Amino acid sequence: MRLEPIAAPTLARRLGFPAAALALTILVASLLALTAGANPFATLGLILEGAAGSRFAALETLNRATPLIFTGLAISVAFRAKLWNIGAEAQLYAGAIVTVLLGTGLVPWPLVLPVTALVAMLAGALVLLGPVLLKTRLGVDEVVTTLLLNFVMLLFVSYLLEGPMKDPGGMGWPKSSPLLPEARLPRIVEGLRLHWGFLLALLAAVAVWVIQTRTTLGYEIRAVGQNPRAARFAGVPVNAVLVKTALLSGGLAALAGFSEVAGLKGHLSLDLSPGFGYTGIIVAMLAMLNPLAVIPSALFVAGVFVGSDSMSRAAGVPTYIADILLATALLFMVLAILLTRVRVVRG
Amino acid sequence: MTDVIDILLSATFWAAVIRIASPLIFATMGELICERAGVLNLGIEGIMVIGAFTGWITVYAGMPLWFGVGAAMGAGMLFGLLHATLTVPFGLSQHVVGLGVTLLATSTSYFAYRLILPEVTSPPKITPFAEWAIPGLSDIPGLGPALFTQTPLTYAAFVVAGVTAIILYRTPLGLALRAVGENPSAAASQGLSVTALRMGAVIVGSGLMAVGGAFLTLSAFSSFFFEMVNGRGWICIALVVFGAWKPGKAVLGALLFAAFDALQVRLQQTPIGAVLPYQLFLAMPFLLSILALILMSRRAEVPAALMQPFNKGER
Secondary structure, three states: OEEEEOOOOOHHHHHHHHHHHHHHHHHHHHHHHHHOOOOHHHHHHHHHHHHHOOHHHHHHHHHHHHHHHHHHHHHHHHHHOOOOOOOHHHHHHHHHHHHHHHHOOOOOOOOHHHHHHHHHHHHHHHHHHHHHHHHHHHOOOHHHHHHHHHHHHHHHHHHHHHOOOEOOOOOOOOEEOOOOHHHOOOEOOOOOOOEHHHHHHHHHHHHHHHHHHHOHHHHHHHHHHHOHHHHHHOOOOHHHHHHHHHHHHHHHHHHHHHHHHHHHHOOOEOOOOOOHHHHHHHHHHHOOOOOOOHHHHHHHHHHHHHHHHHHHHHHOOOOOHHHHHHHHHHHHHHHHHHHHHEEEEOO | OHHHHHHHHOHHHHHHHHHHHHHHHHHHHHHHHHHHOOOOOOOHHHHHHHHHHHHHHHHHOOOOHHHHHHHHHHHHHHHHHHHHHHHOOOOOOHHHHHHHHHHHHHHHHHHHHHHHOOOOOOOOOOOOOOOEEOOOHHHOOOOHHHHHEEOHHHHHHHHHHHHHHHHHHHOHHHHHHHHHHHOHHHHHHOOOOHHHHHHHHHHHHHHHHHHHHHHHHHHHHOOOOOOOOOOHHHHHHHHHHHOOOOHHHHHHHHHHHHHHHHHHHHHOOOHHHHHOOHHHHHHHHHHHHHHHHHHHOOOOOOOOOOOOOOOOOOO
């Protein structure tokens, strides 16, 4: 078989394949429910209900989507330049560490929130800067270094939480001291469990969209991603663009840590992120690396997680169904997106 | 310092080095085969998980240990087929597909585990492979007992590495595999099927990765638990680079790496371990892998067509 590009794909083709990918994902979910001895329709219904069936459920999904918007943006920025940042998890924790350091008395009100957010971004950017400089200077593959740094960072956080940053009043649990009240992101509406981190995430998405579509950097990022050699030939400073991309990507990932600590948890612990950094890759790919599409994509992914948790409690289908669903959605969707552009021919 | 020397002189240390290196050798050979054919397989971490799980659950269900190894290999090859189909004929991003396969294989293992054992907090144990003393060699004074009293899977790991080296460098198949990883267009014009060779490499390579995972449950820990692969797959990718895509050097890298790992575990029990935080010791394998990548960066002989999809009719 051979792939042949299609000059002008029809609308049916551009919608049909992604729709088929979605249908296949739902089919996989139904089969999984069947193997767990549950009714597929009831299971899917419970996932939907758990994700958006009540005010509580919907707020939970919005809360879960917040860090995913940040990490999804971080990945989409980086992947656009073919910079394979798989280390958003480490960058997230770098942001979280800074948030606790500055939010427990070091920076006074009213500076604490803006300063913390900025320094957190800087910390995340620095965590990614290392692997990127190794890539641009020595040609070390950034996939492996960013992946390995995730493990190092988690061990570092574990050390901090059992040593220098341990909460003296934490009854021996490895968690940090709580943030001061003025260092917390307030709720958007009093009484509703949704904090300003969510609006910040929406704002970040718009900002990234502006950078990508309206600035020189955005143009350069795309040029580097499409063909670094051609970009260099056209006078784009490829390595400088990669470094700038990394700073932006690492900073965005760190905001996920800032928002989770300052908005939701109020302290740092080792279970702050159930893999938001990795899930951000799925969010970004489902959004086809479009920053504005990251928002609905993150909502969808968050909904699958929140809905599956609640379904699991009711129907007894293991909650890992969510991860299987997202992995199949990812693989089917990248294939579907390819098939909207190319035709498979024999020979 | 005397602590370190004491450790290095103990036979149990060297036995541990060989043991720790074994799963890494299987998985590193698997990744090396994929990459020599031009395909980066980031599914390795998840394929090791599904191998660990499948091997263990098969034996837990009452099958013989070697059935467990076979089942693990089969499961790995299945996920390898998925990876190969998406990355080779369709030429999709090897990064994205690899990470997707890792997520899929990991979550499938966890889902199945929870389905079969819903309430269990500590996973049931199986009887793992027993140690086999090789007659003669294991009687050599000094390191003989340490090096030649290992489980059969350990010996298998070294045999696999040898066979991989022979196939890659001494057979027409190996030549063809290297050709599609270096210059697929030229290989195709010689009448080789780039698609078939690359897919075959990814499928067989994934099978080996899964056996590496199965080593953990069938030869090392006797049961399956979450997070047990713990980044070993990513370390193996670093080992392939460290070994400059050559089986012999990659085995040496795995042994060196295992030596550091065995050393850090033992150092934790010494006065040094009482001063330094244990997390630093646990981070050593990952930091060492990064260091290895940096040291090798200048000399790395990357297969020229690594991560480059090949589509007939395109030049």
